[in-house]
Amino acid sequence: MSNDENWWRDAVIYQIYPRSFQDSSGDGVGDLPGITSRLDYVASLGVDAIWLSPVFTSPMADMGYDVSNYTDIDPLFGTLADFDALVARAHELGLKLIIDQVLSHTSSQHPWFEESRVSRDNAKSDWYVWANPKQDGSPPNNWPSVFGGSAWSWDSRRRQYYLHNFLGSQPDLNFHNGEVQDALLEVMRFWLERGVDGFRLDTVNFYFHDRQLRDNPPCLDEAAQHAVNPYEMQDHRHSKTQPENIAFLERMRTLTDGYSARMMVGEVGESLRAIEVMAEYTAGTGRLHMAYSFDMLGTPFSAQHFRSKIDGFFSGAPDGWPCWSFSNHDVMRHVSRWREHGHSDDAIAIQAAAMLLSFPGSICLYQGEELGQTETDIEFHELTDPPGITFWPDYKGRDGCRTPMVWSAQAEHGGFSQAKPWLPVKAPQAERSVDQQEGRDDSVLAFYRAMIALRKSHKALAGGAYGFVDLPEPVLGLWRGEGADALLCLFNLSPQERVLALDGTACALEQSRAARLDGSVLELGSNGFCLIAGDRDRLTVRVV
Template sequence: MASRSGRTPSNPDWWRGAVVYQVYPRSFQDTTGDGIGDLRGVTERLPYIAGLGVDAIWLSPFFTSPMADMGYDVSDYCDVDPMFGTLADFDAMMKEAHRLGLKVIIDQVISHTSDQHPWFKESRSDRTNPRADWYVWADPKPDGTAPNNWLAIFGGPAWEWDGVRKQYYMHNFLGSQPDLNFHNKAVQDALLETVRFWLDRGVDGFRLDTVNYYFHDRELRDNPPAVRDDDGPGLDAPDVNPYGMQHHLYDKTQPENIGFLQRFRALLDEYPDRASVGEVGDGARSLKTVAAYTGGGDKLNMCYTFDLLGPDFTATHIRHCVTAFHEAVTDGWVCWAFSNHDVVRHVSRFAATQEERSRVASLAISVLATLRGSICLYQGEELALPEAELAFEDLRDPYGIRFWPAFKGRDGCRTPMVWEKKAANAGFSKGKPWLPVPEEHRALAVDAQEGVEGSVLAHYRETLAFRKRHAPLVDGGMRFLDTNEDILAFTREKDGETLVFVFNLRRGPQSVRLPEGVKVAQVIPMPGFAPAFDKGEIALDALDVFCARLA
């Protein structure tokens, strides 16, 4: 039976090998002229998204919020913030997405709330109210200082003093984002009911923000310093942030989280064809955490880590990340991505010069589309948008404002989508956008690339269509081939079809001979690439890829 969103049961494993397109609603399309994108804007642009050939969209938070952290500080889990529209707008968006064959995944930010959430207002009122234990409260040390040495990702201690209760409350992010106390079962119950609210509206899945941050150590023990091969600086935070100097042994990734994820999965399993993907930020422990959270078939369907969200775009690094995942996670599933709303756009991270950005963008999606796992694309990457350079006075991200100028924050990847090269604000809004539209983005607008052979936009569409045409790329097996370390070579196999891929990620040509026993039956050029092949010898240009079906 169809829901109000038009959703009908389909394939329970639709998420396995799916291509997910992340929409950052406030920067996608504004329909009201207030300079902020909205749900009606998302609905208006759904045909464009569907036309890319993706399977699902992931919506960043649109819930009621004071927007101290751009919606990741929720004050009502069961309503739409007026700046984005209404629940009716959400339902209309869902119905249109399902009509177009798109699944809808929404962001669940449940490790913390806004300090404006009614739960927190009640909790902080005194120490005896019904929700007094719904957040992480602790007495000060005898000298008045915080209970322990835990740090907040956005700077400073992870503790904020409250004069009414005369206690500290914990916050992993902003002081206005108090952490919920997951050791209290009533908190878990209430959160799961908010999840059920959206399941009943027909959503297809949930992206769980900071999924390993839910529980804290009951004894509030101090974190030890980070050491080599541990949570070193830069793994959990940029190296200008002292957060990375601790091994986060006690403030996150606690064993009790497994039980909650099992409860979460049991709820999802009450509804047909629903899925979950967790965001794991856990330094060197990430793969171990992903294995625990996705193994056994009774927790998350898949997770993603930050392994491919750094500056390294080399064969060695990619092979190491993929190999390490498959060795650590034997029965789980991964979602790979090169960009999202929290990191510098990947053409700026990977391209050595401005001139090679389009080539790097094309090669990057070719790599992503052939790896084993699901993949997530971030709005604008299909246009090869670079990171925007913004002035300090234009920043809205509290993280960037706090650590400027050593770290410029996340606003550079959150600027408005560019739809029309010559339109006001590139077609995003008729009003002043909440973040500036970079002039260099205009030349890359959708209408400037639409119908242009060889454009990055065309390449994305062709590559995603190529992925769907070949079953091994969706959920087939994967095996790396032994070559020199500058070449990324592997096979994908399913139902008797084996494809081989050889990527040259170097800035110079390479000649590669396939290993003994690897016999090519048919060369199948990937979109945009056509290296020479003769008697087992592949002549690859710089940033090139070879594909063939094996005998």
């Protein structure tokens, strides 16, 4: 396994959602031994690292993102010994392992909170965000919870409100307290000593809040005023993304820099200026190694959209580093989100892989994405996700992207478990199983493996410079690398054919079945794409 300090630059990271990867115990929930048993498959994709969603002790009100013990494994997933075995096997296969760290809040069952809520003068009384009510008994300000309702809950023992940006059972820690910062750094040290290669930092911009507890102003985006979730109707200027966050990121970086070849990637939960915050949090060499936002995890699917996000990041932080993804455990799977832009699900899946793996920066793939997996249609009685239950039916929650990995189309429950899974495996998902795609050159899985291999082997994609070509919608043109060794990546983001004219010597290195390069003419059929080896200084392209 590489000990390169910069292994994370241009890395391809594979996200595993433990509840839904592989069940080894027969309880219908995925676990650590199950993941370990499937690591050969993960390694066969050619990825560099695994991001493991939370497996820590938790009452599971938010599926592990409500931690009650930061330094132990929940029995649902196994033991610390199982975790150590997973790390060891991953390293044997040349895979780095990064773990989720949910530091902005804990579970209300965490001993820290249980002590804090007892009184206003105990040793941990200031470890969480407590505030007096207004004179009329209402919450101290207008901050909403991401999951619905107020971000403040009343505690009858302290006669005060406590802050929770998510569920009421997920109280926010008070990062203005230095002892809290110290305690969380020790949590990170515990896992670094255990051999993890880095951290995915959940809601990294939520750590600090405005000390004055000022009301948030309304969001001036007209579309926000018609949102399903009223959280979108505010500009969260005071409840998150505070300037004090930077100093704590620097403390975290100092800690990780004390260990060899470790990294941190932060999730920026910010709707109005996500790219700007990503750039700010990764600028220089003393903050996060990488950051990602939800800007490519939404519905926009256009050349201008993707171009603006990439250009926006690198212009704001030329010495920073982004991590891009199209799907994760919090959003509808991208094949389903972008279905209207393609003639088939496979066409969207394969084009998305070619595009994402051509982007400058590091890449994160979500389990099942390499199969072209689609969103599961979850009925209300099958829901487990709190916001889905709250905002049904206009928002169905996150369960649809969290259903189990399908290993075998014919096996009961898709080969995920011998018992009824915690979420159902349905026919449309079973059709996209691993065993149905292995050995097929035309499968989505085969293309992912080929594209990952190309990204790692071609120096233009592995660390090369980038630049966009001015082409009309719906064609995205992206140069990677410089001079004679460059790659010109062209994508038709529509179901209608586009014809391009090339001036200069061109050789197709990778292309879709809907692409045909004949001399100086490139025909891009529905969702067609072509990666062309050519001299960046001599090859030009235009839409006919």
